[in-house]
Amino acid sequence: MAGHSKWKNIQHRKGAQDAKRGKIFTKLAKEITVAARLGGGDLESNARLRTAVLKARANSMPRDNIERAIKKGTGELEAEQYVEKVYEGYGPGGVAVMVECLTDNINRTVADVRHAFTKFGGNLGTEGSVGYMFHKKGTIVYQRSKIQDFDKVFEAALEAGADDVKDEDDVVEIICAPDAFNELKETLDRMGLEADVAEIMRVPENYSAIDSDKAASMQKLIDWLEDNDDVQNVYHNAEMPE
Structure with missing residues (x-):
């Protein structure tokens, strides 16, 4: 049940992203x-950058956009100074x-996020209030x-560092530790497999039925948050009804 719920959540998020392609590029x-x-700007030595570029390519982001974003990060082009924040609620x-x-x-962003939670029947929590319920995977x-040969994919994934390979709900889901992600993805790419979803995300331990x-x-709430330019990802443990 949890696997199905997670796949539905991924589909909801992916559908919303596909409908807002320009915003996703930003x-x-x-x-x-x-x-x-x-x-740094070297993909080989910067795992986070490599993951970000993989995701950008998977979303058909133009190469020029990717290169320009890297140059902004390395200081070759002028860029805004962004701060990472994670809000829990x-x-x-x-x-x-x-x-x-x-x-x-930050002041603008926290005000916007708090407003969204309040507007749709939730509330913004303190740091650590729900973070323990999620793990990065x-x-x-x-x-x-x-997947034509599941056994072959199963074996290759485990050899490349996968923690788990699930075959359920008409999908194959492969889970790994964040530091094993890039090598695993590259191994599967070489097998000619095109992923529907490939990213490091916060996975909830359990799902809550509503x-x-x-x-x-x-x-x-999800749609409103994802429409905000400052919001990169929204994760939740709601088990959405069929």
């Missing part, structure tokens, strides 16, 4: 710039929500129909 560029500023029905942001104005998901009314409010 957010991807921010992450690339920050990654390059913190670890409770959505409708008391579900746990984590909001990852990159912002050049590399997550790679394929539609089951893309009714359809609360789910509708929860989706509005």
Whole structure:
């Protein structure tokens, strides 16, 4: 049940992202710039940058945009100074929500995030209030129909550092530690597999069931947050009704 719920959550988020392609490019560029500023512009030695660029390519971000974002991070081009912030809170029905942001104005961002939680029946919490419910995991998901030889993929994934390979709900989901993500993704790419989702995300330990009314409010909260330019990712543990 949890796997199905997680895949539905991923689909909701991916669908929202696909509908806002230009906005996604802006957010991807921010992450690339920050990654390059913190670890340099070399993809081989900067794992965070490599992950960000992989995600950008998976979202069909133009190469020029990627290169420009890297140059902003390394100081070759002028750029805003972004700060990373993670906000924690409770959505409708008391579900746990984590909001990852990159912002050049913390006061604006926290006011916007607090407003969203209040507007849709939740409340912004303190640091650590729900973070313990989530763990960072590399997550790679394929539609089951893309996997012709599951055993071969299973063995290759484990050899490349995967912690778990799940075959359920018409998808194959591969989980790994964050530091194993890039090598694992590259191994699977060499097998000719095109991932539907490939990123490091915050995965909840457990899911919390909510009714359809609360789910509708929860989706509005997610949509509102994801429409905010400062918000990079929204994670939650709501088990959305069918």
